[in-house]
Amino acid sequence: MCVSAGSIPSHKTPHRPAMLTHSALLLTLCVVHLLAPFSALPFEQKGFWDFRMDGDIGELMKMMRDEEEGSAVEEIPPTEPVCPFSCHCHLRVVQCSDLGLTAVPYDLPTDTRLLDLQNNYITELRENDFKGLSNLYALVLNNNQISRVHPRAFMPLQRMQKLYFSHNYLTAIPKNLPSSLVELRIHDNRIRKVAEGAFAGLGNMNCIEMGRNPLQNSAFEPGAFRGLTLSYLRISEARLTGVPTDLPDSLRELHLDHNQIQAIEMMDLSRYTNLYRLGLGFNHIRMIEDGSLYYLPDLRELHLENNRLNTIPSGLPNMKYLQVVYLHGNNISHVGVNDFCPVGFGMKRTYYSAISLFSNPINLWEVQPNTFRCVTDRLAVQFGNYRK
Numbered sequence: 176m177c178v179s180a181g182s183i184p185s186h187k188t189p190h191r192p193a194m195l196t197h198s199a200l201l202l203t204l205c206v207v208h209l210l211a212p213f214s215a216l217p218f219e220q221k222g223f224w225d226f227r228m229d230g231d232i233g234e235l236m237k238m239m240r241d242e243e244e245g246s247a248v249e250e251i252p253p254t255e256p257v258c259p260f261s262c263h264c265h266l267r268v269v270q271c272s273d274l275g276l277t278a279v280p281y282d283l284p285t286d287t288r289l290l291d292l293q294n295n296y297i298t299e300l301r302e303n304d305f306k307g308l309s310n311l312y313a314l315v316l317n318n319n320q321i322s323r324v325h326p327r328a329f330m331p332l333q334r335m336q337k338l339y340f341s342h343n344y345l346t347a348i349p350k351n352l353p354s355s356l357v358e359l360r361i362h363d364n365r366i367r368k369v370a371e372g373a374f375a376g377l378g379n380m381n382c383i384e385m386g387r388n389p390l391q392n393s394a395f396e397p398g399a400f401r402g403l404t405l406s407y408l409r410i411s412e413a414r415l416t417g418v419p420t421d422l423p424d425s426l427r428e429l430h431l432d433h434n435q436i437q438a439i440e441m442m443d444l445s446r447y448t449n450l451y452r453l454g455l456g457f458n459h460i461r462m463i464e465d466g467s468l469y470y471l472p473d474l475r476e477l478h479l480e481n482n483r484l485n486t487i488p489s490g491l492p493n494m495k496y497l498q499v500v501y502l503h504g505n506n507i508s509h510v511g512v513n514d515f516c517p518v519g520f521g522m523k524r525t526y527y528s529a530i531s532l533f534s535n536p537i538n539l540w541e542v543q544p545n546t547f548r549c550v551t552d553r554l555a556v557q558f559g560n561y562r563k
């Protein structure tokens with residue numbers, strides 16, 4: 176399960192260890208908050224949309240405890256576990272962050288549930304680095320220099336659910352990830368290629384964050400995502416020029432912001448009928464073909480800010496549940512009276528709670544007040560000033 180962590184996202188790459196002391200405890204957490212109510216949604220949306228780059232170990236520990244509750248209580252063996260030199264070991268959490276380590280310590284307690292190795296200088300994961308850690312729940316490797324992972328390195332980690340591998344030098348998805356894995360964060364690496372079957376056997380996986388990798392559309396071999404039933408996928412800050420068409424059709428949330436997508440064509444979204452949130456902000460989109468949004472009947476949020484659109488995309492009035500539409504920072508000069516709201520009653524199940532249109536060359540006096548008849552209140556529509 177992905178867990179929300181509602182706070183302002185940081186788009187900054189963490190600095191190297193010297194810069195991090197307390198904030199070293201930050202690590203990425205996944206946010207899928209799908210069924211949260213949207214009442215009073217602010218324009219500066221936080222947390223759940225732009226999902227948080229960094230959470231903290233405390234949050235992870237809480238998740239770990241929550242998931243342990245309800246399961247039969249294990250007898251903790253009375254032996255005194257050893258703790259690797261310089262690390263802190265407490266309640267099966269082994270904390271070895273910010274220690275200047277160049278390799279994974281070798282004497283890790285076998286009952287470790289959470290291993291934090293972030294902000295070190297580890298370059299490689301070797302075959303026996305995690306030997307015996309069959310109880311590990313989460314492994315945090317953020318902000319190292321790992322470019323090589325032995326194909327058998329993760330084999331012992333039969334219960335691992337969270338793998339946080341952001342800010343490293345990986346060029347491919349590590350091989351033989353455990354089938355128990357639920358969440359993978361591999362943001363800011365050097366992945367150029369996702370091979371067919373890269374995620375094979377990972378049927379429990381719910382959430383992948385793989386933004387800020389040099390991924391072009393051709394990076395994904397056909398079948399790259401086969402076997403996954405993800406809810407959440409983020410491929411932001413990459414080199415995509417179009418919406419990838421072979422992603423899991425189970426997705427509820429898809430983030431493709433900060434790419435170079437030029438257009439949305441008719442069938443581009445046809446596979447993603449389960450989407451609740453779609454993020455396409457900060458691309459180069461000039462055109463959204465009429466009918467392409469028809470395939471997203473459940474969509475709640477649509478982010479198209481900072482693109483090159485000349486018109487409001489067609490199809491919005493028919494989207495029964497759509498509540499948030501970001502269109503600011505485009506080149507839209509005209510807003511038609513039926514661009515957002517259906518004609519007649521009973522069509523729209525939920526009213527809009529946020530529509531942003533500022534930073535567009537719109538003549539306000541040409542917009543009919545009736546245009547926003549299916550919006551919760553006037554403050555939900557933001558025009559602001561257009562300056563050029």
Ligand SMILES: *[C@@H]1O[C@H](CO)[C@@H](O)[C@H](O)[C@H]1NC(C)=O
Binds near residue numbers: 483506508
């Ligand atoms: C904005 O749209 C107008 C036409 O409405 C066009 O002449 C102009 O070139 C567009 N600007 C950009 C930056 O695309």
